[in-house]
Amino acid sequence: MTELRIDELLKGAYERLRFVSDSAQLDAQLLLAHVLGVTTAYFYTWPDKLLDEKAWAEFDKLLKKREQGEPVAYLIKQQAFWSLLLEVAPCTLIPRADTECLVETALSLINPRENLRILDLGTGTGAIALALASECPNARVMGIDLIDEAVALAKRNAKNNQLTVDFRQSCWFSVLEGSELEGHALFDLIVSNPPYIDPNDEHLSQGDVRFEPKSALVSENHGLADIEHIIDTAPRFLKVGAYLLLEHGYDQAQAVQTLFETKGYCRIVTHQDLGGNDRVTFGCWKG
Known part of the structure; x- marks a missing residue:
């Protein structure tokens, strides 16, 4: 040649x-x-x-x-997210710029200098948990994922970025149920980018998502099953006045707001992503 x-x-x-x-x-x-x-x-x-x-x-x-x-x-085998460079692998979703909207919204609701407890559900690469840990030096941050390989990956990303996050394997809140964290040391903030795509969505056969794990993308009940479970269960682990923030599909904001309202959350607001699409909805647990 x-x-x-x-x-x-x-x-x-x-x-x-x-x-x-x-x-x-x-x-x-x-x-x-x-x-x-x-x-x-x-x-x-x-x-x-x-x-x-x-x-x-x-x-x-x-x-x-x-x-x-x-x-x-x-x-x-890497992707930039927030101010971090993260290792990625096919066992997890690729962190996307639109998810930075969730981090920005979370930071707007808390005082990053306080001694907070923060939980990231479905942490994947650890992107959200690590971004929040980088901005909240006094916080105790925990990240949970169902996939063992994802937990190991998130731990490597924490080490590579010199950040401290407690990453654990769990199906949503199950590792916390019956532990000292249920009803006692509650969280000031819970965040999640859960699966929210309808199993029949045509976009699953297009673009990059064809190569990403379906377990991190797809949820039953028109993409709302995992979101509903998180909204229903989170109050057992939230302090009164604490916030739950969820990323969701561009056309799911009204449905997610309704789920928050039905469960008794207040101050429910939806924020848009970089493209102007509804992307993050949060609610405050009033107890």
Whole structure:
């Protein structure tokens, strides 16, 4: 193979990916940066550098996988979220920028300097729990996930980002039921990005979500079953005046608000994500 300049390789990669990705140029840069062990800024500084055959073969292998729809985050095994760089794996969802809306909303409801107890349900990579821990240095943060591999991954992300979070394996609140945390050391804040997609949603066969674990995406009752369970159970672990925040689908805000109201929460509000879609609804437990 004739050696090619980096800028020429990236142009060719963009042409290959532009029919399968809305972010083809960035995808190509991230994949090549991963191969070379550099940041994307390198390509603007050294566009005329040549790629050797070994690096080209590795880059081409990743491009082929991306052409099949495999998410870039899984291919390079990392994703930025909040101020953190997180390891990702196919056992968890890929953290998305829209979920930062949940973190921002949570921080607006608390005093980050206080000694708070915070719980993140369905923590996955640990993204939400770790973001909150990074902003609340005095808080005791716990993250729970059903999947053992996800818990192990979240623990690695905590270590890599030098943050302290108590990650545990559990089916929602089950590990806490009957423990010292039920009815005694209650939480000041509970957050969750639970499964909320209807099992029959056509989007499950499109884009990156085809490669993500269905257990973290899909919920029965039109995507509301897990949300309803969390809303019903959370009061056993919330202090009076504490908040429960849930991420949900763009068209689920009214249904989620109704579930909060039916259970007796107050101050129920929905916030929008970066695209202006309803994304996070919270309620205050009035006891």
